[in-house]
Amino acid sequence: MIKEQIKNLIQKIAEIDDFSVEIPEEKAHGDYATNVALILAKKQGKNPVDAAKELVLKLKIKNLKFLDHVEVINGFINFFLKSEFLQKQVKEILKQDTNFGKQNIGKNKTVIIDYSSPNIAKPMHVGHLRSTFIGQAIYNIYKFLDYKVIGDNHLGDWGTQFGIMIAAVKKYNINIGKITIQQMLDAYIRFNKETKAEEARNINYAMDFARDQFKALEDKKHIDHDKNKKIWQKLKEKSLEEFNKIYKILGIKFDEYKGESYYEPILKDVIRDCEKKLGGSGGKYFLSIGAYLINLDEFNLNPLLIKKADGATLYATRELATIKDRVKTKPEKIIYVVGNEQTLHFQQVFQAAELLGYTLKDKLIHVKFGLVLDENRQKLSTRAGRVIDAEELINKAIDLAEKIIKEKNPKLPDKEREKAARIIGVGALKYNDLSQNRQSDIVFDWDKMLSFEGNSGPYLQYSYVRLRSILRKAALSSDRVPRRMTGQILSLLENPSEIEILKELIKFPEIVQEAGEKFQINFLANYLYNLAGIVNTFYEKFSVLKAEKGLKEARLALIKSAAMVLRNGLNLLGIEVLEKM
Numbered sequence: 001m002i003k004e005q006i007k008n009l010i011q012k013i014a015e016i017d018d019f020s021v022e023i024p025e026e027k028a029h030g031d032y033a034t035n036v037a038l039i040l041a042k043k044q045g046k047n048p049v050d051a052a053k054e055l056v057l058k059l060k061i062k063n064l065k066f067l068d069h070v071e072v073i074n075g076f077i078n079f080f081l082k083s084e085f086l087q088k089q090v091k092e093i094l095k096q097d098t099n100f101g102k103q104n105i106g107k108n109k110t111v112i113i114d115y116s117s118p119n120i121a122k123p124m125h126v127g128h129l130r131s132t133f134i135g136q137a138i139y140n141i142y143k144f145l146d147y148k149v150i151g152d153n154h155l156g157d158w159g160t161q162f163g164i165m166i167a168a169v170k171k172y173n174i175n176i177g178k179i180t181i182q183q184m185l186d187a188y189i190r191f192n193k194e195t196k197a198e199e200a201r202n203i204n205y206a207m208d209f210a211r212d213q214f215k216a217l218e219d220k221k222h223i224d225h226d227k228n229k230k231i232w233q234k235l236k237e238k239s240l241e242e243f244n245k246i247y248k249i250l251g252i253k254f255d256e257y258k259g260e261s262y263y264e265p266i267l268k269d270v271i272r273d274c275e276k277k278l279g280g281s282g283g284k285y286f287l288s289i290g291a292y293l294i295n296l297d298e299f300n301l302n303p304l305l306i307k308k309a310d311g312a313t314l315y316a317t318r319e320l321a322t323i324k325d326r327v328k329t330k331p332e333k334i335i336y337v338v339g340n341e342q343t344l345h346f347q348q349v350f351q352a353a354e355l356l357g358y359t360l361k362d363k364l365i366h367v368k369f370g371l372v373l374d375e376n377r378q379k380l381s382t383r384a385g386r387v388i389d390a391e392e393l394i395n396k397a398i399d400l401a402e403k404i405i406k407e408k409n410p411k412l413p414d415k416e417r418e419k420a421a422r423i424i425g426v427g428a429l430k431y432n433d434l435s436q437n438r439q440s441d442i443v444f445d446w447d448k449m450l451s452f453e454g455n456s457g458p459y460l461q462y463s464y465v466r467l468r469s470i471l472r473k474a475a476l477s478s479d480r481v482p483r484r485m486t487g488q489i490l491s492l493l494e495n496p497s498e499i500e501i502l503k504e505l506i507k508f509p510e511i512v513q514e515a516g517e518k519f520q521i522n523f524l525a526n527y528l529y530n531l532a533g534i535v536n537t538f539y540e541k542f543s544v545l546k547a548e549k550g551l552k553e554a555r556l557a558l559i560k561s562a563a564m565v566l567r568n569g570l571n572l573l574g575i576e577v578l579e580k581m
Contacts, residue, residue: 030071266324459532
């Protein structure tokens, strides 16, 4: 990559590495710029401009065949690319096709990505969609960077709530064989209302019954263990059926479905590790007011609750058991795609994992995200006040997309329209999420999200369709590089608009890497939006199909390259493209 080559050259000359090479916002400041002279000047007590000029004299830019010249502006060193280099990249993009942008920086390295992770016995809600979209995009990017990626849908399928669910099934005589996920939720809500009513009268028969049911589920020697386990398994089976319908519509796949229950046998090992490594007189593992905790005071964190006095484990215990198991694969990173509200929880768990010697906390990464809001910036919910479920939201996006398609192309056959509506509706949902900073709350403005203009998924999909339409008209819809595509023809791509597109295209590998390393998927989304805008402006201003011989072929190659990059980028976001619309 260009940025990397420039940085390597400077490192050899300046003998420092704490500087950056970036793409300037103003075109007059070059194609790439570095602040290395500013840093050197500060260390050496020199004027930044003088330091920059000294460095430029040492730079042997002839060693980097892609560089035309360098300039010094206000202490920054600005690099300008050769037009001939840019023109040759078209042939390279066409040759690499779906592999353009791929890199091998992750070779022989493993990453585990924990995302989506809904609770069974409850419908998936809009918050799970954010985790699912962001997690899948990170998965796609890391795989593109040649990492071995393990996508784990860490289901919430254990804990006290399942004592409540089993108690509700028994108490209300629910037919477990025919139960739906909505009936599970209704039973859960009904049971909790009863427990609250009892609490108001200072009794707790219902909750005691629920605790007994979960205890029977955990204890293999309990008389009701087998019966309760069958109920639990059926709840999980029915839930997964519903979840997988949603994942199929979204085009989401996981490598593993290791829910919390999978790690239940390891919980005793975690408790033993706490006692052995952190216990004892003056140790960090201690008993306080009927519970065992890990002291995290030295890290300015609250103690982490690990075990109740009656021996019952908790969510944090299961998290540590999960880490203990996951590190067996020696992952480079374990990435958790979970909302902002879990920040403190993960800080505590990651620190505890390091104290227990499971892994360095720097290898455990919380990729957090904000809430989903409606047009009035209120938490997205139905009139009843409950959080809107994922299926409802997806269906609305697809229905709205279908209405728009009917208006724009009423003659489109039903099957094609239904397929296009799914691809556009789902793409709109994903792009609305991924094009924004993940830590910010996102707003569901349906008109903006489904618009074929502006920064939206449909706009990018439509831009791709228009590019493919031009290629079809020129009989260049195949992905084979035209035989006549020579350097001489490509040298005809010399006007500023064409050069601008070329400069944008070669940024793609760098953008992909940066989006992955910083977990900022919006970098990639916004790059694609900018690329689409530049290309759209170009072919509206300049003729492609009617251009003179030679230039026509060169511009078609440019259009084809742009289409490939748009497709590759959208696919990394998990967004499908259409050939016709």
